[in-house]
Amino acid sequence: xxxxxxxxxxxxxxxxxxxxxxxPFAGWEMPVxxxxxxxxxxxxxxxxxxxxxxxxxRLFVVGRDAGRLLRxxxxxxxxxxxxxxxxxxxxxxxxGGILDDVFVYRLDxxxxxxxxxxxxxECGRERISSFVEPGMEVExxxxxxxxxMLALQGPEAPAFLARIIGPEAPEGxxxxxxxEIPYLGYKLxxxxxxxTGEDGFELxxxxxxxxxxxxxxxxxxxxxxGLGARDTLRLEAALPLYGNDIDATTSPWxxxxxxxxxxxxxxxxxxxxxxVAAKEAGASRRLVCLRARGRGVMRAGCxxxxxxxxxxRVSSGGFSPTLGVSIxxxxxxxxxxxxxxxxxxxxxxxxxxxxxxxRPFYRKAKG
Amino acid sequence: MDIxxxxxxxxxxxxxxIDGDLATVGITDYAQDQLGxxxxxxxxxxxxxxxxxxxxxxxxxxxxxxxxxxxxxxEVVEVNQGAVDSPELVNQAxxxxxxxxxxxxxxxxELESLLSSQAYDELITRxxxxxxx
Numbered sequence: 035x036x037x038x039x040x041x042x043x044x045x046x047x048x049x050x051x052x053x054x055x056x057x058p059f060a061g062w063e064m065p066v067x068x069x070x071x072x073x074x075x076x077x078x079x080x081x082x083x084x085x086x087x088x089x090x091x092r093l094f095v096v097g098r099d100a101g102r103l104l105r106x107x108x109x110x111x112x113x114x115x116x117x118x119x120x121x122x123x124x125x126x127x128x129x130g131g132i133l134d135d136v137f138v139y140r141l142d143x144x145x146x147x148x149x150x151x152x153x154x155x156e157c158g159r160e161r162i163s164s165f166v167e168p169g170m171e172v173e174x175x176x177x178x179x180x181x182x183m184l185a186l187q188g189p190e191a192p193a194f195l196a197r198i199i200g201p202e203a204p205e206g207x208x209x210x211x212x213x214e215i216p217y218l219g220y221k222l223x224x225x226x227x228x229x230t231g232e233d234g235f236e237l238x239x240x241x242x243x244x245x246x247x248x249x250x251x252x253x254x255x256x257x258x259x260g261l262g263a264r265d266t267l268r269l270e271a272a273l274p275l276y277g278n279d280i281d282a283t284t285s286p287w288x289x290x291x292x293x294x295x296x297x298x299x300x301x302x303x304x305x306x307x308x309x310v311a312a313k314e315a316g317a318s319r320r321l322v323c324l325r326a327r328g329r330g331v332m333r334a335g336c337x338x339x340x341x342x343x344x345x346x347r348v349s350s351g352g353f354s355p356t357l358g359v360s361i362x363x364x365x366x367x368x369x370x371x372x373x374x375x376x377x378x379x380x381x382x383x384x385x386x387x388x389x390x391x392x393r394p395f396y397r398k399a400k401g
Numbered sequence: 402m403d404i405x406x407x408x409x410x411x412x413x414x415x416x417x418x419i420d421g422d423l424a425t426v427g428i429t430d431y432a433q434d435q436l437g438x439x440x441x442x443x444x445x446x447x448x449x450x451x452x453x454x455x456x457x458x459x460x461x462x463x464x465x466x467x468x469x470x471x472x473x474x475x476e477v478v479e480v481n482q483g484a485v486d487s488p489e490l491v492n493q494a495x496x497x498x499x500x501x502x503x504x505x506x507x508x509x510x511e512l513e514s515l516l517s518s519q520a521y522d523e524l525i526t527r528x529x530x531x532x533x534x
Contacts (some may be wrong), residue, residue: 331440
């Protein structure tokens with residue numbers, strides 16, 4: 035195996051010291067697990083875990099016209115976010131296909147942070163840049179290489195953050211809000227967001243402060259978690275993974291991502307006309323949640339059968355540690371997308387009975 | 402890695418414990434560690450015939466699915482239902498409660514082609530070195 039072309043995380047030494055096992059993902063050598071996927075998964079559901087997600091893109095968009103530019107490029111009315119607010123949005127092609135899914139954070143009137151998928155960093159950047167018009171006062175600052183990004187997730191995440199940060203900890207920070215605080219002499223971006231279905235924070239800071247933060251969190255007993263647990267956690271929360279569940283051939287409507295598309299503010303944005311037309315036409319298929327009725331594990335690519343005929347394919351699948359059974363996402367014709375529809379998933383020549391269940395598979399208890 | 406001296410091993414990371422003409426078969430400590438959390442076993446039924454180094458079933462962890470290869474030929478006389486019901490036993494006690502099958506040996510001569518604990522130790526040491534390169 036050639037690993038020479040893989041990019042290393044800036045905190046790779048810390049991961050080695052914590053016992054990580056690595057595997058390639060989206061061009062990066064990423065920690066896949068430390069103590070074990072199920073143990074890490076449970077730690078996040080029951081206490082707290084920390085992930086290094088520095089492979090994700092971090093693009094600061096700054097200047098008087100930053101909001102205008104992002105509104106032009108993205109499906110959500112991010113220009114109307116208040117300072118310290120955040121929202122999920124999509125970058126669509128002119129035909130409405132999804133080119134990337136991003137989280138947009140408004141730091142202040144003229145400063146946004148866009149966090150996007152590692153695999154899409156370059157094309158996303160190019161696409162956003164393409165909407166810069168002459169006379170616009172806006173700059174795109176790529177901070178992926180110069181910062182680290184950690185996700186601290188789990189019901190005890192707030193307590194651990196307070197213990198590490200001290201009196202500056204943003205105790206009252208609400209879900210989908212963000213702020214910047216000082217940490218070890220550096221700026222620390224903190225948002226109450228995540229990709230696990232739990233309470234928690236995402237943190238962006240300098241490489242030095244990021245390394246220290248990771249060491250201190252692990253030292254306090256927060257479980258270091260790899261991409262393996264990140265995938266099982268996000269799948270239970272039915273959060274789509276770009277490249278699996280959404281891509282240039284899927285529309286936000288069929289993916290159940292209509293909440294990320296604003297048509298009510300009158301703004302024109304990339305893909306708007308196609309998305310309006312697709313909405314009016316109505317989706318012919320929908321991304322549904324499948325729960326296995328027997329043993330066996332559905333994986334991405336497995337055919338989904340109805341009455342013996344292929345009706346769709348699993349886009350993401352795996353084993354749910356919380357439910358103790360296999361779960362998956364699949365696009366199915368709308369007439370088969372109703373909860374309770376009985377189907378079969380073909381897993382390496384065998385048929386695994388499965389049923390359409392409500393989305394998501396797992397929802398945290400109200401705190 | 403635990404590699405009991407009294408067992409014989411296959412290159413596909415199964416172990417064999419001989420008791421008369423019966424062989425107990427399982428996967429090694431190294432194999433369970435590489436697989437991670439095991440969640441599903443697909444094993445041949447009692448009465449089925451298995452053949453040395455041929456595919457006899459599947460073992461699936463949270464991460465991925467792998468084929469199981471039989472280290473010896475013969476007839477399956479017992480399946481460890483405890484492990485089928487609780488696959489995590491294979492992680493917890495791969496040489497104990499996490500055994501997979503009991504097989505009536507067809508050709509005891511096949512045992513000669515299996516590895517000693519020392520030879521198996523060398524095999525996985527090489528594998529681990531390759532993995533860290």
